[in-house]
Amino acid sequence: MNKRVVITGLGVISSIGIGKDAFWESLLQGRSGISPVTAFDTTNHFTHNGGEAKLFKAEQFIPEERLKFMNRATQMAVASSKLATEDATLTPDYLSSLTVGVSHGTTLGAAQAIESVDSLLISKQEVGKELLYQMPTQTAPAAIAREFKCSGPHFMVSTACAAGNYAIAYAYDLITLNRADIMIVGASDGISRIEYTGFNQFSAVAPEKCQPFDKNRRGMMLAEGAGMLVLESMENAVKRKAPIYAEIAGYGLSCDAHHMTNASVEGITECMRKAMREAGITPEDVDYISAHGTGTIANDRAECAAIKKVFGPLYKTIPISSIKSMLGHTMGAASALEAIVCALALKHDVIPPTINFETPDPECDIDCVPNEARKHTVNIALNNSYAFGGNNASLVLKKFIS
Amino acid sequence: MSKGIVITGIGVLSPVATGRDAYWDALFEGRTGFRPVSLFDTSSFRVNIAGEITDFDPLPLLGKKGLRDLDRSTRLICSAAKLAIDDSGIEITDDNTHTMGVSIGTTFGSLHSISQFDRSGLIEGPRAVNPSHFPNTVINSPASQVSIRFKIKGFNTTISTGFCASLDAVSYAADFIRLNRADVVLAGGVEELCEETFLLFHNLGYLSGMDGAEPCCCPFDARRNGIILSEGAAILVLEDEEHALNRGAKPLARVLGYGNAFDPSADSSFAHAGNGLKSAIAHSLKDASLNPENIDYICACSNSSKGLDRMETNIVKEVFGTRALATPMSSIKSMIGESFSAAGSLSLAAAVGAIRREQIPPTTNYQEQDPECLLDYVPNAARQKRLQNVLVTSADPYGQNSAVVLQRYA
Numbered sequence: 101m102n103k104r105v106v107i108t109g110l111g112v113i114s115s116i117g118i119g120k121d122a123f124w125e126s127l128l129q130g131r132s133g134i135s136p137v138t139a140f141d142t143t144n145h146f147t148h149n150g151g152e153a154k155l156f157k158a159e160q161f162i163p164e165e166r167l168k169f170m171n172r173a174t175q176m177a178v179a180s181s182k183l184a185t186e187d188a189t190l191t192p193d194y195l196s197s198l199t200v201g202v203s204h205g206t207t208l209g210a211a212q213a214i215e216s217v218d219s220l221l222i223s224k225q226e227v228g229k230e231l232l233y234q235m236p237t238q239t240a241p242a243a244i245a246r247e248f249k250c251s252g253p254h255f256m257v258s259t260a261c262a263a264g265n266y267a268i269a270y271a272y273d274l275i276t277l278n279r280a281d282i283m284i285v286g287a288s289d290g291i292s293r294i295e296y297t298g299f300n301q302f303s304a305v306a307p308e309k310c311q312p313f314d315k316n317r318r319g320m321m322l323a324e325g326a327g328m329l330v331l332e333s334m335e336n337a338v339k340r341k342a343p344i345y346a347e348i349a350g351y352g353l354s355c356d357a358h359h360m361t362n363a364s365v366e367g368i369t370e371c372m373r374k375a376m377r378e379a380g381i382t383p384e385d386v387d388y389i390s391a392h393g394t395g396t397i398a399n400d401r402a403e404c405a406a407i408k409k410v411f412g413p414l415y416k417t418i419p420i421s422s423i424k425s426m427l428g429h430t431m432g433a434a435s436a437l438e439a440i441v442c443a444l445a446l447k448h449d450v451i452p453p454t455i456n457f458e459t460p461d462p463e464c465d466i467d468c469v470p471n472e473a474r475k476h477t478v479n480i481a482l483n484n485s486y487a488f489g490g491n492n493a494s495l496v497l498k499k500f501i502s
Numbered sequence: 503m504s505k506g507i508v509i510t511g512i513g514v515l516s517p518v519a520t521g522r523d524a525y526w527d528a529l530f531e532g533r534t535g536f537r538p539v540s541l542f543d544t545s546s547f548r549v550n551i552a553g554e555i556t557d558f559d560p561l562p563l564l565g566k567k568g569l570r571d572l573d574r575s576t577r578l579i580c581s582a583a584k585l586a587i588d589d590s591g592i593e594i595t596d597d598n599t600h601t602m603g604v605s606i607g608t609t610f611g612s613l614h615s616i617s618q619f620d621r622s623g624l625i626e627g628p629r630a631v632n633p634s635h636f637p638n639t640v641i642n643s644p645a646s647q648v649s650i651r652f653k654i655k656g657f658n659t660t661i662s663t664g665f666c667a668s669l670d671a672v673s674y675a676a677d678f679i680r681l682n683r684a685d686v687v688l689a690g691g692v693e694e695l696c697e698e699t700f701l702l703f704h705n706l707g708y709l710s711g712m713d714g715a716e717p718c719c720c721p722f723d724a725r726r727n728g729i730i731l732s733e734g735a736a737i738l739v740l741e742d743e744e745h746a747l748n749r750g751a752k753p754l755a756r757v758l759g760y761g762n763a764f765d766p767s768a769d770s771s772f773a774h775a776g777n778g779l780k781s782a783i784a785h786s787l788k789d790a791s792l793n794p795e796n797i798d799y800i801c802a803c804s805n806s807s808k809g810l811d812r813m814e815t816n817i818v819k820e821v822f823g824t825r826a827l828a829t830p831m832s833s834i835k836s837m838i839g840e841s842f843s844a845a846g847s848l849s850l851a852a853a854v855g856a857i858r859r860e861q862i863p864p865t866t867n868y869q870e871q872d873p874e875c876l877l878d879y880v881p882n883a884a885r886q887k888r889l890q891n892v893l894v895t896s897a898d899p900y901g902q903n904s905a906v907v908l909q910r911y912a
Contacts, residue, residue, distance in 0.1 A: 109591065142630060144627050144628050145628050145629075146629070159677050180607075188864045202764065206640075206662075207640060207663075208616065208639070208640070208641070211616075212611070212614055214617060214698075215620055216619065217617070217698075217701075218617055218620045218621050218624060219624065221617075221621070222621060222624055222625065225702065229704055229705065229706060232702050232705055232706050233706070233770070234610055235613075235702055236664055236900060237609050237610075237612075237641060237662040237664075238609065238662055238663050238900050239900060240662045240899065242764075242768075242902070243661075243899035245764045245766055245901060246766045246901065249766045250764055250766065251763055251764055251765065251766060251777075251778065252760060252763065252764065252779065253762055253763070253764075254663065254763070254764040254901070254902050255661070255663065255670065255674075256661060256667075257659060257660065257662070258608075258640075258641035258642055258659055258660045258662045259642045259658070259659060260640045260641070260642050260659070266659060270674065270677075273677060277677065277680075277681075291622065293623070293637075294616060294619060294620045294623075296628075296635035296637055297619070297620070297623045297628040297631055298619065298631075298633070298639060299636075300628060300629075301628070301629070301631050301632075301636060302636065317791070341541070353603075353656075353657035353658075354600075354655060354656070354657060354658070355598070355603075355604070355646070355649045355654065355655050355656065355657055355658035356650075356652065356655070357649040357650050357652075357653045357654055357655045357658075358647075359650070360637035360646060360647070360650070361636075361637055362645065367655065370600065370655070424878075438769045444774075445742055446582060481595065487640075487642065487652055488637060488640045488642065488646070489637075489640065489642045489646025489647075489649070489658060490642070490645060490650070491642055491656070491658050491659070491660075492644060500625040501525060
């Protein structure tokens with residue numbers, strides 16, 4: 101009999117709040133975290149806004165002498181994992197008595213370090229060791245594992261904008277396979293000049309605000325953040341009387357095998373179907389979908405078309421929102437933060453809105469929970485994420501009933 | 503009862519040879535693949551030797567179509583995939599594609615593309631950057647291009663646990679087969695040689711020859727003073743045993759067990775005790791239901807750096823006890839160099855060859871005994887031996903450790 105896996109802790113670093121309580125409060129209020137980018141010069145870019153986590157002060161979480169060896173994604177990962185383990189009421193002593201692993205995702209984990217090195221190379225300056233130690237992608241999970249002395253299974257996945265879901269999914273497998281009691285899981289990405297330039301050149305960035313599913317939507321909003329969750333075997337969580345947010349019911353992965361950047365309706369349809377099949381649920385069972393919903397014309401159109409295929413006539417009755425309307429797209433961190441949203445929606449029976457919604461789009465005629473949070477019983481939530489390379493992942497979470 | 507997992511095909515590109523038979527020939531002959539770097543200007547570095555695949559030509563394997571915008575890592579891994587698919591004889595169809603996956607370990611595979619893209623924006627301005635180069639800046643680009651080219655739709659995962667990435671990619675693939683998430687997975691790893699990765703290893707002092715002497719890759723040898731950086735790609739076709747037999751495939755070897763473990767005390771120069779590596783080996787043996795005395799050969803991760811070779815030697819002594827001296831352990835990195843996230847998959851490809859050809863690849867360039875490293879390293883010449891079980895290891899300076907046990911397929 102496979103072990104059941106529950107979520108017992110949440111940690112958030114975001115543009116709209118540090119910690120899950122501030123984050124949730126902002127989401128329910130429909131606050132936007134979008135502001136002019138300050139991390140790098142955008143004078144010559146087409147757009148200038150982004151979703152920087154300006155409230156994040158790394159030194160409040162990490163001693164100065166260690167900070168200098170950490171890129172921004174690693175700093176945010178360590179800070180949010182501290183918040184998540186505290187939220188799960190886990191002490192370092194207790195953690196060291198169990199098999200604890202780390203599973204982490206990112207798009208371009210070391211982006212800021214790479215960018216700093218690039219600037220130095222162009223100006224023909226020496227590249228120092230502190231910066232070079234920040235370069236490997238695996239520094240984020242390594243720093244988390246060092247922080248909590250985790251000697252269990254360790255995993256770093258770089259499946260771009262779906263990385264958070266991939267990291268959570270494999271951690272779920274590792275607990276069901278009995279290789280770990282607890283997994284500290286999630287994803288992080290710092291705002292990146294490389295991504296900002298790339299998406300600008302793709303004409304995929306909105307000038308002012310992110311408007312998923314709106315007829316006049318003009319693109320995504322580049323952002324940063326970290327979301328970490330504590331995953332735990334149900335028996336361990338129950339034994340230690342931990343707070344339980346939700347249970348993981350299953351997941352599905354698929355690959356479009358079609359195009360590096362254009363989403364395929366077939367691929368994401370297959371992904372949702374696999375996740376629901378594994379979770380043993382039917383379309384009628386789904387109470388909430390946390391959409392990938394980036395706010396680009398193509399993504400939202402493809403996702404809505406896939407949802408119509410999977411849910412048939414039910415598609416208009418299921419609330420489907422995109423928190424990217426508030427946060428922007430936090431890259432690899434996005435689906436981890438959205439999994440946190442699903443866990444909180446299951447816990448509180450409230451759904452955060454899609455803000456900035458003004459004009460319905462006949463191609464996206466879903467119920468996107470426009471502009472206002474909504475009280476709604478959520479027993480089962482589906483968390484969608486899609487990435488460059490056609491790497492798709494959908495996660496099914498359900499209300500925990502012992 | 504756990505499912506049987508077998509390897510039914512191998513594709514390799516390495517500094518010593520391309521294709522699995524040529525690769526095995528080279529390793530058993532003890533050929534090395536080190537030469538002056540031609541891919542980028544090394545005049546600002548103190549070292550100019552690396553394990554570059556100088557004769558790499560993707561055209562015969564991949565054809566011209568769709569090749570133009572792919573970076574070197576992507577070309578390497580797609581070539582390895584083509585060789586592996588052909589070797590396994592598997593046909594990818596609309597009926598089986600959803601039960602097939604891709605699991606690739608790479609950490610710096612896209613670093614050159616990322617850095618070039620960024621520098622182009624800095625020099626020419628962000629509006630002058632070529633958008634068609636942007637998709638190469640995601641780390642999952644090489645793996646995704648494998649799926650796109652060969653139409654593999656089940657799943658596609660990129661794993662970036664540094665030196666351990668490709669062993670971890672193989673473990674992940676094997677888990678997916680065990681959990682019925684897939685029947686067949688192309689699992690492996692890739693790293694390309696580039697200026698940016700070279701700079702990183704150079705400036706952090708990992709490279710042999712930093713003192714001005716001729717670089718020398720001599721694992722376990724008293725003279726060792728650093729790695730020779732290299733590149734490569736390998737893919738193993740992992741398959742559910744029953745699935746393989748049903749389609750008439752001939753398994754090359756069995757994946758019997760695997761494990762990984764993090765070492766929170768890890769030190770970037772491998773001065774730590776190595777408890778993580780010890781746990782990873784123990785997990786892999788337990789998963790394989792074997793004892794240390796059942797292991798006939800260790801395909802080591804030691805790479806000619808002071809710390810790692812000593813640490814791995816000590817851990818093998820601890821795990822194998824009195825059997826340590828009787829268990830041959832060699833490092834193929836003496837011939838192909840340190841290819842970082844590709845290394846584990848190249849080691850697995852070598853280990854399958856050792857089982858198939860009943861030969862152990864040597865640790866070449868071995869001359870001076872180090873009193874701290876006194877095991878049987880199979881010095882300088884391949885050795886005939888029938889092998890039942892082989893252990894393959896990886897250790898990352900940031901703390902990850904991984905091990906895989908392969909078994910002869912009866």
